[in-house]
Amino acid sequence: MRRFQPNEEGYYGLFGGAYIPEMLFPNVEELRLRYQAIVGDAEFQREFETLLRHYVGRPTPLYQATRLSEVHRATIYLKREDLCHTGAHKVNNTIGQILLAKRLGKSKIIAETGAGQHGVATATVCALMGLECTIYMGQLDMERQRPNVERMKILGATVVPATSGNMTLKDATNEAMRHWINHPTDTHYIIGSVVGPHPYPDMVARFQSVISQEIRAQLTEQQGNPFPDYVVACVGGGSNAAGAFYHFLDEPHVHLIGAEAAGHGVESGESAATTALGRPGVLHGSKTLLMQTPDGQVIEPYSISAGLDYPGIGPLHAHLFESGRGQFLNATDEEAMKAGIELARLEGIIPAIETAHALAVLHQLEFSPDDVVVVNLSGRGDKDLETYIRWGRY
Amino acid sequence: MNNRLSQLFKQKTKNVLSIFFTAGFPSVNDTGVIARALEKAGADLIEIGIPFSDPIADGPVIQQSSKQALDQGMNLKLLLEQVKQLRSEVTLPVVLMGYINPILQYGIGNFCRDARAAGVDGVILPDLPLRDYNEHATLFHANDLSVIMLVTPATSDERIRLIDQASSGFLYAVSASSTTGARAGFTAEQEDYFRRLAGLGLRNPVLVGFGISNAATFQSACRYGAGAIVGSAFVSMLRNSTNLESDIITFVKAIRSVS
Numbered sequence A: 001m002r003r004f005q006p007n008e009e010g011y012y013g014l015f016g017g018a019y020i021p022e023m024l025f026p027n028v029e030e031l032r033l034r035y036q037a038i039v040g041d042a043e044f045q046r047e048f049e050t051l052l053r054h055y056v057g058r059p060t061p062l063y064q065a066t067r068l069s070e071v072h073r074a075t076i077y078l079k080r081e082d083l084c085h086t087g088a089h090k091v092n093n094t095i096g097q098i099l100l101a102k103r104l105g106k107s108k109i110i111a112e113t114g115a116g117q118h119g120v121a122t123a124t125v126c127a128l129m130g131l132e133c134t135i136y137m138g139q140l141d142m143e144r145q146r147p148n149v150e151r152m153k154i155l156g157a158t159v160v161p162a163t164s165g166n167m168t169l170k171d172a173t174n175e176a177m178r179h180w181i182n183h184p185t186d187t188h189y190i191i192g193s194v195v196g197p198h199p200y201p202d203m204v205a206r207f208q209s210v211i212s213q214e215i216r217a218q219l220t221e222q223q224g225n226p227f228p229d230y231v232v233a234c235v236g237g238g239s240n241a242a243g244a245f246y247h248f249l250d251e252p253h254v255h256l257i258g259a260e261a262a263g264h265g266v267e268s269g270e271s272a273a274t275t276a277l278g279r280p281g282v283l284h285g286s287k288t289l290l291m292q293t294p295d296g297q298v299i300e301p302y303s304i305s306a307g308l309d310y311p312g313i314g315p316l317h318a319h320l321f322e323s324g325r326g327q328f329l330n331a332t333d334e335e336a337m338k339a340g341i342e343l344a345r346l347e348g349i350i351p352a353i354e355t356a357h358a359l360a361v362l363h364q365l366e367f368s369p370d371d372v373v374v375v376n377l378s379g380r381g382d383k384d385l386e387t388y389i390r391w392g393r394y
Numbered sequence B: 001m002n003n004r005l006s007q008l009f010k011q012k013t014k015n016v017l018s019i020f021f022t023a024g025f026p027s028v029n030d031t032g033v034i035a036r037a038l039e040k041a042g043a044d045l046i047e048i049g050i051p052f053s054d055p056i057a058d059g060p061v062i063q064q065s066s067k068q069a070l071d072q073g074m075n076l077k078l079l080l081e082q083v084k085q086l087r088s089e090v091t092l093p094v095v096l097m098g099y100i101n102p103i104l105q106y107g108i109g110n111f112c113r114d115a116r117a118a119g120v121d122g123v124i125l126p127d128l129p130l131r132d133y134n135e136h137a138t139l140f141h142a143n144d145l146s147v148i149m150l151v152t153p154a155t156s157d158e159r160i161r162l163i164d165q166a167s168s169g170f171l172y173a174v175s176a177s178s179t180t181g182a183r184a185g186f187t188a189e190q191e192d193y194f195r196r197l198a199g200l201g202l203r204n205p206v207l208v209g210f211g212i213s214n215a216a217t218f219q220s221a222c223r224y225g226a227g228a229i230v231g232s233a234f235v236s237m238l239r240n241s242t243n244l245e246s247d248i249i250t251f252v253k254a255i256r257s258v259s
């Protein structure tokens, strides 16, 4: 039962741990020692569930997509995380972490963001709780996700451009970690995915696990059986996938499919397909699969979707990949854009471009007609309108 | 252990000056030039940074030097060759400091073997957790490499003792909870922390690092420990230098000058 839970030190098989400089040790150790008791507390759970229900809008629907099902010749359900307040699954985690930060007595919040969804979700909960909020965002991402930058500012957050490296998610994460090193006592760092030093991957996965908890209940209600044959989710760092997989990890008959971004193609040199291109390495505090040069320098990834533009994946996913429990596919920019537009035309839903990668890999899977497939619709496409418009082929 | 580091601290327990610079900066082949000049200038110890693409514990100066070094083709293999070469002239202890990922890719065993063969005396691996270090401890020992670990003002006395036990060569006392970078002076709180360290009766000599930028900060750090480490201030000087050797000699003289 515990095969896919981390051990005491945060290892999922070979991956995970806490590879942090001593300057971060007190913060991370405080979290490690306290998170389970805080999160397990009944009052915490009550507050968390109340906010998810009345503020976020949970449970999100599990919608049987009839016209998409016809195309793929299987029964396809869409888990509508795009209908969460702020437009993506990210808010499940930020609600959990802001409640945690308050119990730790922290008054300031920092976060990194790629697509801006996690930044918006963090700025939102900071406004809700009246905490000061600073968001680090790669300068390139600030340009390609303009509306989200303005949303964060409207919500009262300070957005700081990260100007090192490729100026994307990895660099924003570096800056956030440096900020945390320099402000260790009053600040909580809300990491946006199942990455970072232990206990972040576990903590974020637990907050997102509400997704699969609901899927089980909704499938039971709609088809009399909690188990799908497939769960499909896109993987940037892997938080929406971890949430969608969580309550199926120990059910080997449920296929778990992660969709990574191939960018211009896995072999093009411009890609973010970590399982296809990565080797074990250490970045941002955990040992995981990492895109890197033979000399151990992290490779700057590329994807049309800012939220998948990351050179690693969470240690849980590295373990799912290495152990064979999960299958990881990838989709190019072009395949993802086509799949996003396909969903718009078939179901009247414009997905986030991250999410479109999960829809694209459906075309690579061979279903039998009685298969039940759940696709985690991690976010809506509002933030990506400019990218869709620039793409133009619709 | 009988390496150059332990020799140094046998002979000298006060005012030890350690200088940090990034390998391959300002130019790829400056590593040896800088090391020779430091020996001539009278530094006691040389720390060479292994550049990494994502240096999360570093401030802008060292980040920038690392990026430039990498862009110019610096890598760990080349650095080990450079150390081997500079050993024909440089007798100061040499410590390599770097993030763990490039070393993992090189292979920890290969790294220890090649570092020793090149004449490296110790390593500082800030993001290698104690747990993992203990796993590899015998490799470092077998290759006569000191492993120098960091403590900060937020490290508890109990944990300082644990880290002191696992460390050899010296203990690296980070002066503040911060990333690397130069500072003009120390606060009363920082001085309290230096005093606390001095009072713990640790088995390793203590060098203070982060924020040492001039004679004043060097002297106040030396008041409580065996010496101090200058990093960002030195790297900034290198960036603007037009004559490495003479500028390095001037820099070291200024740090050592008694006010």
Ligand SMILES: Cc1ncc(COP(=O)(O)O)c(C=O)c1O
Residues within 6 Å of the ligand: A088, A089, A114, A115, A116, A117, A118, A192, A193, A194, A234, A235, A236, A237, A238, A239, A240, A241, A306, A307, A308, A352, A354, A355, A378, A379, A380
């Ligand atoms: C809609 C959406 N889906 C997916 C992701 C990728 O993150 P993760 O893999 O952690 O779910 C993002 C990240 O910004 C996102 O905005």
